[in-house]
Amino acid sequence: MKRLQLAHHGNPHKMSGSKGKSMMIRRLLVALTATMVILGAHPVQAATLQSFMTDCASDDDDVALVGCTGIINSGIAPPEVLAQAYDNRGLAYDGKGQYDLAIADYSQAIKYNPKDSAAYAGRADAYQAKKAYDLALADYSKAIELDPRDALAYTNRGGTYDQLGQYDRAISDETTAIGIMPSLAEAYVNRSAAHRHKGEVEQALVDISTAIGLEPSLAEAYQSRADIYYEKREYDLAIADYSRAIDLKPQYATAYIGRGNAYDQKGQRDLAIADYSKAIEAAPDSTDGYLSRAAAYWRGGDPRSAIADLKVVLKLDPSLTYVQTMLDLCQKEADAKAVHP
Numbered sequence: 001m002k003r004l005q006l007a008h009h010g011n012p013h014k015m016s017g018s019k020g021k022s023m024m025i026r027r028l029l030v031a032l033t034a035t036m037v038i039l040g041a042h043p044v045q046a047a048t049l050q051s052f053m054t055d056c057a058s059d060d061d062d063v064a065l066v067g068c069t070g071i072i073n074s075g076i077a078p079p080e081v082l083a084q085a086y087d088n089r090g091l092a093y094d095g096k097g098q099y100d101l102a103i104a105d106y107s108q109a110i111k112y113n114p115k116d117s118a119a120y121a122g123r124a125d126a127y128q129a130k131k132a133y134d135l136a137l138a139d140y141s142k143a144i145e146l147d148p149r150d151a152l153a154y155t156n157r158g159g160t161y162d163q164l165g166q167y168d169r170a171i172s173d174e175t176t177a178i179g180i181m182p183s184l185a186e187a188y189v190n191r192s193a194a195h196r197h198k199g200e201v202e203q204a205l206v207d208i209s210t211a212i213g214l215e216p217s218l219a220e221a222y223q224s225r226a227d228i229y230y231e232k233r234e235y236d237l238a239i240a241d242y243s244r245a246i247d248l249k250p251q252y253a254t255a256y257i258g259r260g261n262a263y264d265q266k267g268q269r270d271l272a273i274a275d276y277s278k279a280i281e282a283a284p285d286s287t288d289g290y291l292s293r294a295a296a297y298w299r300g301g302d303p304r305s306a307i308a309d310l311k312v313v314l315k316l317d318p319s320l321t322y323v324q325t326m327l328d329l330c331q332k333e334a335d336a337k338a339v340h341p
Helices: 018-041 043-056 061-074 079-095 099-112 117-129 133-146 151-163 167-180 185-197 201-214 219-231 235-248 253-265 269-282 287-299 303-316 321-339
Strands: none
Touching: 043 061, 043 079, 061 079, 079 099, 079 117, 099 117, 117 133, 117 151, 133 151, 151 167, 151 185, 167 185, 185 201, 185 219, 201 219, 219 235, 219 253, 235 253, 253 269, 253 287, 269 287, 287 303, 287 321, 303 321
């Protein structure tokens, strides 16, 4: 998503559209007006500040960090510009996975502009990434209070409710988001997930297909629909959607695992193992690919290969005690094969 020009780094929150554009123009005018005031008193510093402002609005997180930090440290930026700089830097930190720093900056943005709904929404996104769901809910709710037409605040709050198992509330928020912005594919994705978690598979399938129609390049939507087809045991349709997700996102480890599972259900174990190996290449620090491949090796009568993968799993996450049980069983089978090949 694009940052607003010296305003909000368009966090997953501020999507394009007439409302986003008008906000961008309004904030840009605020920034330019502030710069003109500064220019009268500090012409040299103002030129530098203008350069920082351009960088602070960059889509590149590293560039934005430098520009926003320059504004914050300039000592001459007025409060409204400081609020926007902290907001943009917060999203840059969020984009780099530095959620604590993002939260700190969004909090500063709120300090300078307590009515900034997007700062609350951005902080909520960071809280959600840290799985601090109660804090995320509070901030999404505040963002909605300040801006009741913020469709993404509703859809992100709905996603948080879904994480907490509050599926009816999730569906309600996603439906509200769709009412505000009918073209918002993410709301259909999230509502589909909530329906699926409630066991309402057909409703989930309708919503996820609508999301794909609205945004055909959304890999996660194909992944979600493939999961539904897999649950319905429609493995060929699942494989087609997993493959599309992989085409759109070649390092999509979850899609490789899903497609591998579908191949395994069809008895195509070699293709399954190849996909699990691709998942491991894409996410070598995740246990999921190793566990899936180990199970496929074991079912295929190759306990020694399974043992090698299970040992990696235990190295990555020693808390998975059930894996030790699997390892012991594989070892017994491998020993028996050695005695009676």
